[in-house]
Amino acid sequence: MASRGTAQRPNGTQGKICQFKLVLLGESAVGKSSLVLRFVKGQFHEYQESTIGAAFLTQTVCLEETTVKFEIWDTAGQERYHSLAPMYYRGAQAAIVVYDITNQDTFTRATTWVKELQRQASPSIVIALAGNKADLGNKRVVEYEEAQAYAEENGLLFMETSAKTAMNVNDIFLAIAKKLPKNEQTGNAGTSGQGRRLVESEGQKPTSGNCCK
Amino acid sequence: MEEEYDAIVLGTGLKECILSGMLSVSGKKILHIDRNKYYGGESASITPLEELFSKFNVTMPANQYGKGREWNVDLIPKFLMANGLLVKLLIHTGVTRYLEFKSVEGSYVYKSGKISKVPIDQQEALTSDLMGIFEKRRFKNFLVWVQNMQEDDPKSWDNFDPFNNSMSLLYSKFSLDKNTQDFTGHALALHRNDDYISQSAIITIRRIKLYSDSLARYGKSPYLYPMYGLGELPQGFARLSAIYGGTYMLDKPVDEIIMEDGKVTGVRSGQEIAKCKQVFCDPTYVPNLVKKVGKVIRCICLLDHPIPNTNAALSTQIIIPQKQVNRKSDIYVSVVSHTHQVAAKGWFIAMVSTTVETDNPELEIKHGLDLLGPISQKFVYISDYLEPIDNGSESQIFISSSYDATTHFETTCLDVLSIFKKATGEEFDFNKVKHELGDEDIQ
Numbered sequence: 001m002a003s004r005g006t007a008q009r010p011n012g013t014q015g016k017i018c019q020f021k022l023v024l025l026g027e028s029a030v031g032k033s034s035l036v037l038r039f040v041k042g043q044f045h046e047y048q049e050s051t052i053g054a055a056f057l058t059q060t061v062c063l064e065e066t067t068v069k070f071e072i073w074d075t076a077g078q079e080r081y082h083s084l085a086p087m088y089y090r091g092a093q094a095a096i097v098v099y100d101i102t103n104q105d106t107f108t109r110a111t112t113w114v115k116e117l118q119r120q121a122s123p124s125i126v127i128a129l130a131g132n133k134a135d136l137g138n139k140r141v142v143e144y145e146e147a148q149a150y151a152e153e154n155g156l157l158f159m160e161t162s163a164k165t166a167m168n169v170n171d172i173f174l175a176i177a178k179k180l181p182k183n184e185q186t187g188n189a190g191t192s193g194q195g196r197r198l199v200e201s202e203g204q205k206p207t208s209g210n211c212c213k
Numbered sequence: 214m215e216e217e218y219d220a221i222v223l224g225t226g227l228k229e230c231i232l233s234g235m236l237s238v239s240g241k242k243i244l245h246i247d248r249n250k251y252y253g254g255e256s257a258s259i260t261p262l263e264e265l266f267s268k269f270n271v272t273m274p275a276n277q278y279g280k281g282r283e284w285n286v287d288l289i290p291k292f293l294m295a296n297g298l299l300v301k302l303l304i305h306t307g308v309t310r311y312l313e314f315k316s317v318e319g320s321y322v323y324k325s326g327k328i329s330k331v332p333i334d335q336q337e338a339l340t341s342d343l344m345g346i347f348e349k350r351r352f353k354n355f356l357v358w359v360q361n362m363q364e365d366d367p368k369s370w371d372n373f374d375p376f377n378n379s380m381s382l383l384y385s386k387f388s389l390d391k392n393t394q395d396f397t398g399h400a401l402a403l404h405r406n407d408d409y410i411s412q413s414a415i416i417t418i419r420r421i422k423l424y425s426d427s428l429a430r431y432g433k434s435p436y437l438y439p440m441y442g443l444g445e446l447p448q449g450f451a452r453l454s455a456i457y458g459g460t461y462m463l464d465k466p467v468d469e470i471i472m473e474d475g476k477v478t479g480v481r482s483g484q485e486i487a488k489c490k491q492v493f494c495d496p497t498y499v500p501n502l503v504k505k506v507g508k509v510i511r512c513i514c515l516l517d518h519p520i521p522n523t524n525a526a527l528s529t530q531i532i533i534p535q536k537q538v539n540r541k542s543d544i545y546v547s548v549v550s551h552t553h554q555v556a557a558k559g560w561f562i563a564m565v566s567t568t569v570e571t572d573n574p575e576l577e578i579k580h581g582l583d584l585l586g587p588i589s590q591k592f593v594y595i596s597d598y599l600e601p602i603d604n605g606s607e608s609q610i611f612i613s614s615s616y617d618a619t620t621h622f623e624t625t626c627l628d629v630l631s632i633f634k635k636a637t638g639e640e641f642d643f644n645k646v647k648h649e650l651g652d653e654d655i656q
Contacts, residue, residue, distance in 0.1 A: 076455035083461035085252050085448035086260075087311060090441065195313030195440040195553075200304050 017060075018182045019069040021091055025113040026098035027106045028080050031132040034163035035098060036072055039173055044164050061170075061177040068177040070094070089120040094128070094176050099147075101131045101160060102139040107147065114154060126179045128157035128172055135162040214462065214485045218244045220636075221480045221487055223467055223494035226254035227443075227622075228613040230450035231629045232493050234306060235641050237457035244487050245454060246480070250464035252451055254495060255596075255616060258285035258444030258555065265513075269592045277589070278515070279557025285442035286513060286555065288594075289616045290547040290564035291625075292317055292436035292530060295427040298626035299446075300437070308449040315553055317436035318526040322400040323533040324392065328522055328584060331400050333428060344393055355387040355397075359421050375415040383414040391536075397421070399534035399543055405568065405619060406535055406542045423623075436621070438528060442555045467498060470610065477609045491609045491636055496599035499612055507598040508569035509618045512578055515590040516561040520548055522584075527552040527561075530620060533580055542568040544581045545620045563588075568618045569595065604635065611636045 024032040037043050040059045060069045073092070078084045095117055099110040110129065117127060129151045131142060144160060151158035157175050161168040219241035222233045230252075233245045251257055259265045261281030266273035278284070293299050293314070303309040320331040324343060332338040344352060363369045373386055384394050398404045402420035409417050427435030439445045455461055469481040470492060479488040496503040519525045531546040538544065550561040565581035574595055582588070601612035611632050617624055633641050 076452055077458075078452070078455045078461050080460070081462045081465075083463045085451060087441075087445055087448040087452070195315045197313055198300060198304055198309045198437075 016065065016182070017067045017069055018180070019071060020093040020180055021073065022070045022094040022096065022176070023073045023088060023092045024075060024096050024098065025079065025110075025117065027100075027103075027109045028077070030098045030100040030103070030106050031163050032096075032098050033074055035096070035130065035132060035161060035169060036074060038163040038166055038169045040072070042166075044166075046164075059173070061174055063177055066182050068180065068182075070173065070177075086120065089117070092121050092125060094126045094180060095121065096128045096130050096172065096176070097156075098130045098132050099142065100133050101142045102133055102136050104141050107131075107142045111150065114156065124181070126157070126176055127154075128159070128176050130172055131158075131160040132163060134160040134167055135164045214244070214465075214482065214487050216244075217488040218242045218460075219489065220244075220491040220493060221246065221489040223247075223480070223492065223498040224254045225249075225252045225447055225451060225463070226495050226613075226616075227256040227447045227450070228625060228629050228632075229254070229493060229495055230447035230454065231302060231626075232613075232632060233459055234308070234450040234453035234457070235629075235633055236493075236637075237454040237459040238306070239637065239642070243454060243459040244462070244480075244489070245451065245459055246462045246465045246467060246482070248464075248466055252463070253444045253447045254497075256287075256289055256443060256447055258287050258442030260285045260442075260444075262286070262557075265592065269594070271590070271592070278560065283551075283557040284555065284560075285444060286562055287443045287549075287564070288511070288513075289443070290511065290545070290566060290620070291443060291616075292438055292547065292621050294423055294621050294623065295430040295435055295437050296423060297427060297621060297623055298630075299622040302626060303449070306450070306453050308453050311449045311452060312445055313440045314437040315440065315528065316431040317434045317438055317528045317530060319523060319529045320400065320434045320436065321523060321529060321531040322396055323531060323537050323580070323584075324396070325537070328531055330524075331396075331434075333432070333434065343396060344390075348390060348393055351387050351389055352393055352397075355383075355389060356421075356425075358387070359418055360425065362418060364415070373414075375418055376413055378414055379411050380414045380417045381410045383417075384410075395534045395536055400532050401425075403532075403620065404543075434530070436530060438549055438553055440554050442549075442553070470499065472608070475607050491611065493611045493613075493632065493636070495613050496601070496615055499601075499610065502601060502603045502608075502610065502612060503599040504602050505597045506600050508574070508595055509566060509598055509615075510569050510574040510578060510593065510595045511564060511566040512575075512582065512594075513592040514563040514565065514582070514585055514588045515556075516563055516585060516587070517559060517589055518586060519550075519561060520546075520563065520584060521586045523548075531581070531584060532620070538580045540567075540577070541570055542618070544578060545618065546581045546584060547620060566618055568598075605632075606635070609636075 026032050036057055040057045057072045058069060060067050097110045097113045099106040131147050148158050159168045159172045161172055220236055220243055222229050222245040225247040233243055237243050262278055262284035263273055263281045265286050321328040322331050329343050332341045361369055398409060401424045402417045424435050465482050467480060467482055470477060471479040471481055477492050479486050523529050527550045529548045533544040535541055535543050544567040546563060546565050548561055548563045549555050551558050556562055563585050565578045567578055571577060575593060599615045605611040614628055
């Protein structure tokens with residue numbers, strides 16, 4: 001099970017750490033930020049404001065052999081008028097496409113986001129479909145079977161989630177972590193370009209070398 | 214769109230995106246619009262390659278250039294000084310997290326018909342053919358003086374007041390000859406012409422310090438270049454603005470800037486009107502409020518080989534000082550390649566540019582083109598250099614200047630910082646962003 005807040009192995013040793021860039025996609029107000037907030041901080045706010053000020057979060061998931069560190073990019077609202085920059089997709093190794101099970105339009109839009117990913121992102125990207133707000137089952141309009149069939153056809157991971165109750169939130173990130181290839185070439189968040197990140201008081205060494213050592 | 218904003222920003226070129234980011238960070242409610250369906254305006258990187266060919270109405274030969282999507286071709290060539298203003302802005306705003314860079318491998322300068330590497334350390338300086346043995350000693354003394362000179366400590370000035378004496382006098386103090394002056398003023402201080410010689414020495418001293426501090430950061434050269442091209446920079450700052458609440462609309466025509474009593478009140482797109490107190494824009498959105506002050510010629514060249522005599526460098530800059538070729542302004546050659554994910558494997562993009570001085574601008578860049586070896590494809594374009602005629606104090610419309618012919622982003626950043634100050638009445642406070650936007654790493 002994914003353990004929050006530490007990259008320490010259960011037996012006390014530090015495993016191989018692989019870093020991956022994960023992007024969130026989906027219509028406004030389907031709960032993208034809430035899912036991340038639940039996953040990263042274990043919190044939920046009923047009246048979460050539109051995304052402000054937190055668009056770059058990291059969280060680790062421990063697997064048998066490796067520790068997967070997600071570098072999570074939120075849309076920062078740029079999806080609202082279809083103004084996401086190519087930079088957003090660049091080097092993304094995983095994506096969660098979110099819809100709201102109580103809103104059919106958001107599911108339709110989710111399928112176009114999947115197409116957008118297939119067009120813009122790396123061909124090897126791992127995509128998960130999340131039917132969020134599963135706690136609102138009495139208002140459901142998108143059937144579980146419909147979404148599951150779509151996911152299967154397109155080779156996507158699929159779960160219904162609830163950021164409110166935490167249902168399947170850790171599990172969907174864990175499923176992605178398991179599916180991601182963990183070799184030298186891939187485990188390097190967003191850094192397919194192999195350049196260096198700039199930091200203050202920079203030393204001589206690049207700060208983003210291969211993470212899988 | 215039909216809401217009220219503190220400011221509306223028009224155009225997503227680098228300057229407008231930095232401004233948008235700074236304004237959002239400062240708590241302003243921002244609407245940021247571009248008439249194009251892509252980010253970057255003039256400072257975009259064109260992709261795929263097919264797009265570049267069609268922009269210049271040239272038929273692209275099939276199967277010659279690899280995959281078109283592997284290309285990201287800048288329209289305006291520039292490098293970042295590793296210790297310059299743009300790097301400071303990137304680090305302080307956290308935008309650097311979205312980007313990766315590579316050091317430019319070498320910097321060259323043109324002298325008497327051939328190019329020489331700008332030395333980066335004692336070893337290279339000793340073997341350099343740029344100057345004779347005695348001149349090297351004098352030049353070394355000059356550099357040591359510049360390094361030790363502290364602006365706020367007159368004792369370190371060694372009886373030369375850098376504020377009240379010209380650069381010409383400083384050159385005389387160290388008896389540097391004309392060739393060394395050329396090299397110093399153009400390849401190190403990166404002046405575009407010789408106006409600096411009669412100006413206060415401190416201007417040039419600061420620039421030489423910037424060069425050497427930048428060089429000290431990564432070693433190979435003072436220049437950095439972002440992976441996937443310069444077009445990543447505006448996208449990064451746009452994201453910063455969005456994170457702080459900025460609203461983005463691409464592919465949105467701008468039909469009218471609405472004025473009342475000489476002051477801006479909003480922007481109209483079709484039937485929609487967004488209200489605002491201020492507008493920030495590039496010159497193309499307000500043709501009536503700008504004047505043409507010059508022209509810049511730029512030539513994009515696709516090459517299947519590195520530049521001859523650069524030790525097969527995958528990226529480089531060559532400066533042709535004006536005097537060497539009897540001009541008033543320098544010619545710049547910048548080269549990037551597949552290693553920056555801006556070209557298909559094995560390909561290089563060279564850009565030759567200068568400020569236009571004659572009626573035959575293409576001939577003016579010939580000295581640069583001649584250095585490149587065989588050129589597979591050439592795209593030449595000439596753009597007007599526009600400046601605002603209105604300083605915005607009444608109208609509250611703040612207009613940036615076009616991108617100049619300099620090879621780096623220092624003037625770009627100075628323009629942005631000065632616009633920010635004009636519009637808000639205060640200097641940008643870097644501390645506003647630095648601590649709030651922590652990495653939020655939960656480890």
